[in-house]
Amino acid sequence: MNKIFAIISREYITRVRKRAFIIMTILGPLLFGTILIAPYKLASMEDTSDKIIAVMEFDSTGAPVDPDSMLFKGIFPDKKHLSFQYLQGVNDATMQVMLEEASYYAILTIDNSILNKKEARVSLFSVKQPSVDLETYIKQNLEGFIFVKNLERDSISPSQIGAAQTRIDLVSSRLNKDGGFKEQKMVDLKRGIGYAAGFLIYFFIFFFGAMVMRGVIEEKTNRVVEVIITSVRPFQLMMGKIIGIALVGLTQFLAWVLLTVGIYQFAVDTLMDTPQTPQTEQVAGQSPVGSGNEGLAGIFDALSTIEWQFYVYLLGTFLFYFLFGYLLYGAMFGAIGSAVDSETDTQQFMLPVTIPLILSIIVLVQAITNPEGQLVYWFSIIPFTSPVVMMARIPFHPPVADIILSMVLLVITFLAMTWLAGKIYRTGILMYGKKVSYREILKWIRFKN
């Protein structure tokens, strides 16, 4: 027992002391925030090159319409980096010259008979493929213009239409065990939490699992393993390493949580001078991801209105799935490390480990939109994917029986996998200079000592 403790503490201390770990612990929250926010930021980033688009109108006979008498004149408002010029229609050869030699980005040709059609085609000519944003902008303006024109034709004013419309806020309520209905609050936010938790587990499993693998390979190529296993059993060495690295992962996670909370508190206390007012759930619930600081602050405010029991429940399940998911994969990564001579040889064995992990990420994305779907249900029960996928269901309080079933299966699979990995590991760590195949590994598993 003393020895396994010595192994665990060595694995833990040598890693926690590393510069890379300290940097990662500090930068992690920032990096993670960037990964989460960057897609929104990038998507909303505008194209900064100035574009001019020529608009030409033709009548039903195909004759160009004079710019002054165009039906569609001025329907596209200019905006930043994008302007529209209304020109006399020209033939294809001239258009080619305009695109190649004059500085027109694209030419839009409109057949003005489309006003009376249910479906209509409009052509956009350009050298480069126009962006989706630009295409949408043109389509929306055209559709809006035609819509209003058609209303005018039927003598209906747009304000009448506006008055006839209603905005629906769908509030879903679920039947409770005790018979009452419970209103579901902050559904979007909970989806976000589920996704973030699942993704974090996925990341931890990969990152720390690979760390186990590298550690095993290091000991093997160093040949230090030969000295160590005359002192401890191979299984103790393997478990010591896996547990030691699990503690590294937990330390990192807790440091991240504390740092994130700390940074947020600091930001609230010093940067924002406004006293923290309890926001109504409605406001936060409407747009969990807004723009810039306001959106983030909104999220934090919303998070602070959720009852603490929810966090305990979330953190508890998260730690469980993180720990056992990691242990399950850690054993597999350890076995792989023992079977090869260097990291470059790991490729052929990585597939059975990476495929379930990648599948679980794919299903996780699906679980956000429908946390109670059939596919999501099964993947949250199957042990190899449950650590990631179940986290997407957790915020929506799935049946306790589901959680228990998934947890029990995960623990059983972890035990079985560790036993199997131990057998592979025991033979593998002393095998040098041999190209190992799956068949060979099967032989190690059957081999009795």
Next chain:
Amino acid sequence: MNIFEALNIDKSFSNHQALNNVSIHVPEGSIYGLLGPNGAGKTTLLRIINRITAPDKGELHFKGRSFLPDDIYRLGYLPEERGLYKKMKVGEQAVYLSRLKGLSKRDAVQKLRYWFEKFEMTHWWDKKIEELSKGMAQKVQFIVTVLHEPELLIFDEPFSGFDPVNASLLKSEVLELRRKGTSIIFSTHDMASVEELCDSITLIDNSKAILEGAVSDLKQQFKANLFEIIYHGDAGIINSRLNGSYTLTQDDQLPDGSRRAMIQITEDKKGNDLISVLVAHLNILSFREVLPSMNEIFIQAVSKNKKA
């Protein structure tokens, strides 16, 4: 009494037999050499002794009883492929490995200090292994192997990679350990170190033990009844005095004016008989029986095994 015995050990790997009915008997308090050409099966046998791999067949005895899993902590093993954590500091690493052998942290530190002072390497304590030369790292590993005062030490090629100064330092440590009562098994190709250190040996060739016994017995067994005489006298005088029982194989002038003759005698004659034949005719300065070196025994036994 034998501290360790391996009896009728067989070990096969998927495509070849590494050990075929090999037995060794290691007397307590002795240095036992495991000799053999490359690939003979020495390291496999050492790994079996260290319980790293299990034999297919055969028994292991420790101090007259069956060898138990926990006995491993009374062994110290220096593998042929030396290995330490490159990025770990020397002191920390040595403490760690000693703790795995069952020492408490305090005992480990105390004992390490003694050895580090003895080898004049206290200033290495906070260096990383990767900052040390190969020879320095080997010294660290040697200390780690002997630190927990095992009753049986197993060294696989302990002197390879050392310069002559450090090799002789290590040899004297090995002899010192024996003096304190530790039994030692070591494998080597270095016949000079066998002559210097070993009390008994086993010679393994092609997965079989082809020779086992005390070094002195083996020398008797392999001796060619060859005698060396250093004398003053005329060239040719010896040859004229010898009859059929004695064959002169060599007769040279030495730089100091004396001569050296090598004479082989038949089985039924003794050294004294040779002296009595010659003593009246020349002035004998020295007379000794020439015993074969371990190197000669090694080559002779291995080539005989090849022919068989």
